Amino acid sequence: MSENIFDPHVKDIAWCPGCGNFPIRKIMLEMLEELELDPVNTVMVSGIGQAAKSPQYIQANYFNGLHGRALPPATAMKAANPELTVIVESGDGDMYGEGGNHFLHAIRRNPDITAVVHNNMIYGLTKGQASPTTSKGMKTPVQINGVFLEPFNPLAAAIALDASFVARANALDQDKTKEIIKKAVQHKGFALVDVFQICVSFNKVNTAKWFKEHTYYLDEQHDTSDRSAAFSRAIEQDKLPLGIFYEQKNKPVFEESFPLYQKDKSPLFQRTLNKEALEKIAAEKTE
């Protein structure tokens, strides 16, 4: 195999041995390479957390911002320069907890970006507290009597908001997951891929074996354009379906909804001051 141009050959990766982030990283590197993306025009965006370190280990532009805040800058980047491929990679706590409000409104905006959410159902970086997706009953050093909050269902929420692409994958199924993420990146509009992953250090419930036993793949009978069917599948509890739940191919995207790109496709950084417009505004004030 030839050299993957997206692999920076980092010697020291700050994840635990056996971490579920490793297979996702491998999938992402291969996906980026196979889609023949150009690192110079690709931006990886993340918040804070173990998963959010991912951009550090990919040879592309990146913006590793604040906890929970990956989606707002990603949305703005794509709007400022639609020629960029913008991919958000972050964890369940980052995206669904701290960033919950951004998650809702990014779906409403529908920018042409992809959000790959590493969902290990636990907080890793802060050492094992419950995340918004932790199963009921799991005991942690903070939820000492077990989690009693209803877990957040990102897929159902996304479909309820009429997101344009909604999928779920399992990090341990390399090939299938890669194909799903490829389709998400190629999809025009906001694409959510919730990726199940293990946490070897803190989540002793949702292990590799657990994920294998409690998931199944949607078959060809599932109509991805049928929102009601997608929603029904999204609220299934056990087993949990994997695959592309919902896809809308022609939903208008955020950045293209602004008139300025209808006149001129060039990215904003190439545009200089329109002095005439300013003079006209000033002239109106003299009337």
Place this chain on the structure above:
Amino acid sequence: MNRKQLVDEVSIVFSGAAGQGIQSIEMILTKLLKREGYHVFSTKEFMSRIRGGINSTCLRVSSERVNAPMEKADLFLPLIQDTTLHLQDKITEHTVIIGEQEVVQFDDMVDIPFSEIAKRCGNKIYSSSVAVGVIAGILDVSDSTIEKTFTKHFKGKDEKIIQENIQAAKEGIKESAKIQEHLEVDIEKDASVQDEMLISGTEAVAMGAVSANVRYVASYPMSPATGVLVKLAGWSEQTDCIIEQVEDEITVVNMALGAWYAGARAFVTTSGGGLALMSEGISLSGITEIPFVVHVAQRPGPGTGLPTRTEQGDLHLVLYSGHGDFPRIIYAPGTVEEAFYLTNRAFDLADRFQVPVFILTDQYFVDSLCNTPVWDLNKIVSENHFTETAQDYKRYAITESGVSPRGIPGFGKGLVKVDSDEHDEEGLITENLNETRKAMVEKRFFRKFNLVRKEVIEPDCFGNKDNELLVVSWGSTGNAVKHAFQLLESPPAGMHFSQVWPLPENIEDILSRYKRIAVVENNASAQFATLLKGYAGVPVAHNILKFTGLPFSQEEIAREIQSIQ
């Protein structure tokens, strides 16, 4: 009512309930009077409600440039009875009260049946046009100015409606003879005013952003800062600017940084509460060295405070918002002209030094209106300061100046890696403390702070520079202090700061020339005085403070200065 002659200035106060039309009276009258060659200044105070209550606008008409609130009204025109005595302070024994006896009751007033005249002209709602006419009559405004201004103001409306409003105004002019029995106004006109702009603080800030080639505006509506967002949205199809109203102020700052990262100049407008939410993102700007420009229109806090009132109570919030050490720049314009040029400059400095820059105004400032010379577009700058990257590009290259050349993704052959964790030159996370961390802090804090300090705008000095007493102002209080000096027999020295951070390097020398320093501020805790004491190490003898939610009037400041002279 005593008969008196006013030579070169008149102050007129209108009051009414929200929705009663005093804003449109203000809009038309200011345009009308400017077109006629008068210097105008108007400022408003209003309640946090859409209908009802009592609001007022104070309009000054003068032969000279005026731009500060006045305490007293020469003419008072209430559209409703002020049962709360909200405006009682404005009325003196010399004030001529004009009103409709059926609506407002004063012992001594000129009765003008606005509604009846309006009805006669076609509709009761033309009352405000009658009121405009009455004032226009006192100020000897020509019929042609009335016609031109009304036609422009009501552009798009039915011709009949326009004509009826003009008729209502002309009827108002006839009525003004009644007032002239009590008051004679003789203000010299200045033809050069006709070519000037009539502009609010809001418009000055918004135009400053346009002049800096702003391309992305992300904001959440919050009084009194919303006007800037509305203006920029209104112009966005001419300026090709993305305007996005977002879900919260946390999104606002993070979006703005994303836009700047990708090479688009972004702008944000908010008030104190919104800025409080942006605090973490401001810190992100600090470590990632992504430029950020925010307009903060202050209102009284804490909490929701007084949403439609004014205060200068957020200086410390702006100065300290964001955890950790990083340089920042804070401008506090005192005139619309400063607001325009400083907003333009804010983008330039944010871009050149990759730091957050704040434009600090307040409700009084953004909601005030005056005539001002057309901007000199030769004085504005809008060039971007990002560079085309080479393959071995390092976003955080350690440089002697402290500024690492800023690349943007997709422009050049390099990769632009930014990280909110401490990072090395390439942007990779590091915990190399003794070398990398230290070098980064030295670069982005110390060396850059020195650069930023070289660009400080010196305070504007006025008054009697040799006086032992120095009166200091910052931001919107500057003009009121200058006008107050004109009321004093022997004015002290005055100094106005339009940049409040960083302060000039020689600030201690500048200030220690004076025996006593008084600082005028629209807040309770003397925030700027605290800054001067801490940073320049000079004692502040007098704090002239006001924290009622209203701006200082020139008379008020004059009295305060007199008491310490």
